[in-house]
Amino acid sequence: MMRIIMLALTNFAVMAVLFISMTIIGKLFGINMSAGSMGGILTMAVVFGFGGAFISLLMSKWMAKRSMGVQIIETPQTAQERWLVETVRKQAEKSGIGMPEVGIFYSPDPNAFATGANRNNALVAVSQGLLDHMSADEVEAVLGHEIGHVANGDMVTQTLLQGVLNTFVIIFARLIGMAVDNFFRSSDEESSGPGWGYFIGSIVAEIFLGFVATAIVMWFSRYREFKADIAGADLAGRHKMINALKRLQQAHAVHDLPGEMAAFGIAGGLGTGLRKIFMTHPPLEERIAALENMR
Structure with a gap:
């Protein structure tokens, strides 16, 4: 149970890092990372989905030596x-x-x-x-x-699988967040960026989908x-x-x-x-x- 709790907390931390990183990447490279930009979502999903997995793989020997002595x-x-x-x-x-x-x-x-x-x-x-x-x-x-x-x-195989699953988790979590935001947004309300429904929906969806992705990786x-x-x-x-x-x-x-x-x-x-x-x-x-x- 502690492992599951730690996974949930990790997802919250990942969400915070992603939101901060989205803003920085958007400013530096002129990429639209807003909730309504599908291109921005896909770019972020690929970068963070595969980036984290491959960085972990490249550092695996060093981390093993340090953590296990x-x-x-x-x-x-x-x-x-x-x-x-x-x-x-x-x-x-x-x-x-x-x-x-x-x-x-x-x-x-x-x-x-x-x-x-x-x-x-x-x-x-x-x-x-x-x-x-x-x-x-x-x-x-x-x-x-x-x-x-x-x-x-x-x-390498597990890294590729983890990267693919991470990418899908990020994409579908944000699509669900957009759907939730649109559902709670009134029809006459002017769109001024993502609302609270997007952020809460994305966080909850990412946690749930993260559990599903982890279960698939553990099965493999x-x-x-x-x-x-x-x-x-x-x-x-x-x-x-x-x-x-x-x-x-x-x-x-x-x-x-x-x-x-x-x-x-x-x-x-x-x-x-x-x-x-x-x-x-x-x-x-x-x-x-x-x-x-x-x-």
């Missing part, structure tokens, strides 16, 4: 670090992608994630808890899962996890991948990673009811069953 293994110092780097190297070569950066972040919970702007400039990081509580075979499978995310281009994220599991099974072996997921299931301590990293981790938290719609990962039992039934 990832220590990049530049020169392996221990046998474990050497094995980790060499395993990622072999899997990357087999998948036909560039060698990702490899790192470790401190967390007692077993988890891992991959991020980066493209297939040849990615980051794969594992938690210390994962290294401490999983066997080498299981860690190999987890690394294969993350390499699968990179090889499948999941980071859950779908991607099955594909990454298959990649992990191909790279490390099906039984290793199944055993790794079972180990995560036994841990009873799988938590969502923060922010952008959540969608590309090996596992997410548990959810029921409405919360399940906004989960980045499908239940572990479903993923295990899918691998066990795979031909």
